[in-house]
Amino acid sequence: MRLLVVEDEDLLRARLVKALSDNGYIVDSATDGKAGLFHACEYDYDAAIIDLGLPEIDGITLIRTIRSKGRTFPILILTARDNWTDKVEGLDAGADDYVVKPFQIEEIRARLNALLRRAAGFSKPALEFGTVSLDTTARQLRVAGADVELTAYEYKVLEYLMLHPGKVVSKTELTEHLYDQDHDRDSNVLEVFIRRLRQKLDPDETLKPIDTVRGLGYRFNVPSGK
């Protein structure tokens, strides 16, 4: 999952980026509204965290502009102004949720999780497809009622595919959303993760959860249980 964090306070931004990276997110950051707008328009993000008090372009205008450019990824507002006029203004501008400063990283993580899930059209914390169930809060995969252990990268790949069910996801898209920009993008590594996931999800090869669409990419293809 690739996230954009726009926050002008260096220390806070650094800590947010670190905490979110530790949680397995790929995080880009911007220090002002202008840079934030550039990033939001230039790259494809799964979600953004935007502080309302920003230099250059303020948070509300930034959100409004992002939305006017047709970007639909969920936006979480960070605000120091704990009053409803500001919150309503931010949500009305196109944000999806807010967190009031100071906050616990866990809270941000939980809100982000919910936003990502909702953006994919799921209303419950678990993504359920037939016998496959991925709990995005506990980061736990269950297949046919039994817990299945995943590595951090395996989880990231599966979560991304399950959040875009039935959609062909290219290797480039997967790489962009799962790796840092400077990361060596070796597509063979991705193939290894997909193979391992197939084994873990479908040891008997009856379900065939992940299709390979030749020349295009991968598709999560299990009848929906949502």
Next chain:
Amino acid sequence: MSPLASNRPAWSLQKRLVLAFGVLLILFLGFAGIVLDRVYKESVAAAVEERLQLRIFALLGVAEEEETGFFMPELDDARFSQIDSGLYGLILDSEGLEVWRSPSALNLAIDTTVIMRDALSTGETLYGSVSAEDLGELVWARYGTYWENQDRNYSFVALESSAPSAAQIREFQSNLSLWFGAMAVVLSIAQYILLRWGMRPLQLLAGDVSAIESGDRDQLQGHYPSELQPVTRNLNMLIKSERERQGRYRTTLGDLAHSLKTPLAVLSSALQETRREASLPPQQLREMEEQLARMDEIISYQLRRAVKSNHSRVLAKPVPVAAVIHKLLAALGKVYRDKAMQVETSIADDAVFYGEESDLTELCGNLLDNAFKYGRSRIGLTVKQEARILILKIDDDGKGIDEQDKQWVLQRGARADTVTTGQGIGLAVAVDIVSAYGGEIEVRRNDWGGARFIVRFEQA
């Protein structure tokens, strides 16, 4: 101004002007009437005296001496010869004894000592009045003469009834009152019209000010005369600067919140990292976290209290409640999308709140947020306007508020829950706003078993 004096408004300008003009009108017309009356009376008296003098000279002209008195062969004025004609002639000697009387004075019975009381030298004339039986009030003129042949002094007296001149004066007086009355009526009407015309700009100003009070207008817009323009200009500037000041105040507080809370957020995330790395004893870490949480609580509460306006209703605009509620419901619907709350609303379209929109947003935001937070599946919202009372009812189907907590939850400045961030603050701020606007807030248990908050504002 003392509070007592301010309760009783000073007399209106119109009342003052009407009264002052009325008193002036009465004084002027009264004084002018008296002067005119006196002048006319004097001129009538002078005319009578002149006439009598002429009659005396006429008598003197025809008077012929005799041994024992006078012989008057022919009198030029026929009224001297006609009995009770109103014009009478007498000749009296120095002792006051009657030497001759005109034929008209046959029935004349007067006390001649009244006429003869004052000494009179030759060629002089005295005037006076005397009352005669049957013939009424008479005006007399007495002229002193000296007859050399007899070596005696005589007084020639002419008398005339004062009735004709009195009638003349009465007629003048009645004419005078008629004209003055008409003048008073015309002047009063003119005064009324002039006052209305002159006071119109002030009435316009009062209307403009009340339009601002009721929020129909932002500024004084009327076309005012030059005397009022400095006042209206200053008032407009005052209104503008007051609105700007309120806006600036809010922005400043927002900035303050931002600049206080961002370092708190940094500290808080640093502590979380410390906890993960276990680089501090847990006891110390907990203390630091607690203190941080307290600081955050205090800043939040005080800033949110301060951000609410100083409830100056004078410059308040009527805020349509429905618009504010719909915005809030859209925002809260986003935030609590996962709860899929069923929201039942009954909002009167014409309901308005007289105050700051931000205060209404804050009040409803906090109460609705609590309803979304504590409700299980449904929320009820009713907004009614009954005469001058705005009523907001917010229901949820949560656990409700226990009887023993009710009083204390709604106490101003009190916090029901000092542990859960947000909840206590939200309610405390709501209570603050309600009491700042002189409203009432109460909480009950509704049919769903949850809490029902009822807020009432009495509005002008």
